[in-house]
Amino acid sequence: MKTPRTQFLRQVAATGAGALLLSVATLPAAAQTTPPAQPPAGTVPAAAPSGPYSLQRAIDVALQNNLTIRQQQLTVENTDAVLRQSRAALLPTANASASQTWNYGTNVDPLTFQFQDQTTRANNFSAAANLNLFSGFQVRNTIKRNQLDYQAGLSDIEKSRNDISLNVASSFLQLVLAQEIVRTNEARVNSSQQQVSRTQKLLKAGSVAESNLLDSQAQLASDELNVITAQNQVAFYKLQLTQLLNLPSPTGFDIEVPALPDPDDEVTFTANPDGTYQTAVGLMPEIKAADLRVQSSMRTVEVARGAYYPRLSFGASIFSGYSSARIGRKLTGDSTIVPSGFIYQLTPTGPQPVPGLIAGILQPRFQTLPEGFSSQVKNNLGKQLSFNLSIPILNGLQVRTNVQRSIIGVKQSELRAEQTRLELRQSIQQAYADAVAAQRRYAAAKRQTEALSTAYRNAEIRFNNGLLNGTDFNIAKNNLYGAESSMIQAKYEFIFRRKVLDFYEGRGLSL
Template identity: 75%
Template sequence: MKPTRTPLSRLAAAGAGAALLAVAALPAAAQQTPPVQPPAGSLPVAAPGGPYTLRRAVDVAQQNNLTVRQQQLTTQNTDAILRQSRAALLPSANANATQNWNYGTSVDPLTFQFQDQTIRTNNFSVSSQLTLFSGFQLRNTIKRNVLDYEAGLNDIEKSKNDIALNVASSYLQLVLAQEIVQANQARVNSSQQQVSRTEKLLKAGSVAESNLLDGQAQQASDELNVITAQNQVAFFKLQLAQLLNLNSPTGFEIEVPVLADPDEETVLIGNPDGTYQTAQGLMPEVKAAELRTQSALRTVEIARGTYYPRLTFGGGLFSGYSSSRATPVLTGDSTLTPFPIFAINPATGKPEMVPGVFAGFYQPETRPLPDKFIKQVRSNYGKQLQFTLSIPILNGFQARTNVQRSEIGVKQAELRAEQTRLTLRQNIQQAYADAIAAQRRYSAAKRQTQALSTAYRNAEIRFNNGLLNGTDFNIAKNNLYGAESSMIQAKYEFIFRRKVLEFYEGRPLDL
């Protein structure tokens, strides 16, 4: 019998993202593919003791997932931007201090005199500025950043939903693979018993030797199927351990839940619209898309704020020191300074200097004494208040272009939100259709299995009595095994689709 592999499902559309449910029914050897890489993981951790339930596996995966952690850091960065935008409403205050050396001819920055010497100067200032009006840009920026932060929180939840659905898919793959191992082991036991009976019948001369050879060939095929199924268990266990970011699948076990058969469940009646209405209010990707649309509208208001005047108020304190500044100090000495005497000439009526007659007085002598640092700082102390009004007139149409671009951004955000809702609706519709199909296929496969079981028992009786050759008997046996595999496949596809629908309705993923 040629090894085959029957895929359980197509791409499973799920909540915040599509989760691949590539579960396979394994009646024979299956072609393996490399394990799906987990979407995240920090440093791998050791597997805690005890078997994992689905709920526990989801919790561990969400805790270790690097995509979730990366999104958390991104949201923290958005929160920092929000805090900064709120702080922009506060006045700014800055203190400055400088020290300079001027060599050669230069202008003293405090006395404003030319000096031909080395001058050391210090300048000290404290300034503050407050924006009084800026076209409401600051307040609109805060509102936009609040929306971006809330959207980031929903992005975190979306990342958690993605990993939860991936874990649920891999978990059910592993449960299915383990069940297939048990089914194939039962087939090996049946083949061994059949070979043993055939050997006895051959010794008694009741059957031909070809029947024994056919039975041995079937037993070898069944044993190969067991090995293949066991390899699949190891494969899916590794895949799930990687999603949980564990060091190794060694010692990692899951708790096999007791799952009801699909025909024991209530017949699923498609109501995707009701589920969509519920999911639309619950799914974080929808909320994030709506919040980003509102954020884009705030961006438009921010861009329009550049049309308005900008009014700011500022004030400052300043002082300084110059090494060239000095105060004259009396030395105690004086210098006689002569001055000529003038008198009115009667002839001309004009003042004329009287020859040989002078007047004089003593001028006190002084010497420059450099001013002390503290004295200069106190005497040079000054204050300043300033209002600044900036009125935009023409800036290369930058304001108009920014408004137009932000309006386009609103339309893009609206389209993205609409696409998110459309994808959600389509995923729910597809999940409903697949769940109903799987439930129907299970019922049909179960009836087929029951009919083929009866046919197999009749073929076994005829084979044991030498009325049926080994080839026809093996065909009847493999037909039964194929029907059983289809039934198991349909069962787990239905379970996964139903869990996806429950997830859309706000119920946690659990078995």
């Protein structure tokens, strides 16, 4: 997919120099009559600071207020949260749980596992921890992939800032051009008014025909219409620029008109597009973002391949509980003698019981009571340690399919990176070709203007002396104005192309 910057430069190349700066239909996609995305409800754009705007100030305000950049910043923050979560996957997991239940009617005691027919209350307490010892290096590769995605997101923000800066610079120069065209057309109106006044005097003196006056008045009306058209262009470009800056209204908005040199004041433009491209490859954030996503897709392959390996984890848990049905025995302090049999004595005939004597066992007495809560929790304490090994054997070829899909993803990322480089090279080549063509066109238009100025002065003298009709005089006048307009358009196109190439070489946007 072509970037807005590439679409803009391609569109300019297709429409030509004059259409670039004067036609609304050839504006870049980001700077069309469609206004930028408006702030959400409840958000009030920053008020326009007082004083005229320089180009740098306009760029700074646009970068501060642009909502697309804010949205991308939130996206990067979300990616950062994903990165932190993947790092936290290296830590063990630990969870604790507790429950309390009441059992009615026939039920199984949760601790004695005996059937009983009584209402009981039971408490269960447990804590468990698990540590991933090995999972095919998936966690490590996931962390590295998320780091690359986070860095690519930062580069995306920088690219958006560059696109906004270029759009603001384009609109700023278009506004400067429109203001200069207004001044040129106003000068033409003033010249036409003077011409009408002179023609009226010559008509009264009988030096010229009435048709000459009518032609001069028609030319004056055309020039006044051109002034209105140019003023509308100024209002449009001013609105466009304030929308790029996300300002509430163009009312009171003004710009500083910089002192711009003529293209022929500079030496012949001989930039090296290949050298500019090599410099831009190392500077442009879209190239860095594309390369980072290629590396990220490679890590995705490693994550998918990690599912081929066994998984080993270590776990530990502790458990205890309480049941109201559990009973215990408690010494009462008393004891009793329990008969255990007769006492025997040896006689010649064998052992004989001794009459009147019975053997007994002294046995303490116990009291059966429900066992207490703390005692049960202590006595029912259980611990467990475990190692868990999972070996993948056959899972419907899911791992293999995921690996194949991730490899295809790498190839797609590589193609997108190559496409990004191609678009950058073509944009630089187009900007260079347009700059050279604009400089040459300016020089030719300047020579044409000088020649037509001489022809216009000669036509004016002949017209004032009645030797030239009004139609031919207006043709000479309009030819001169057309040459002047072409010269102004070529001047500003050359300036913009030069600034685009300077931008690609890392020199920033300044006038």
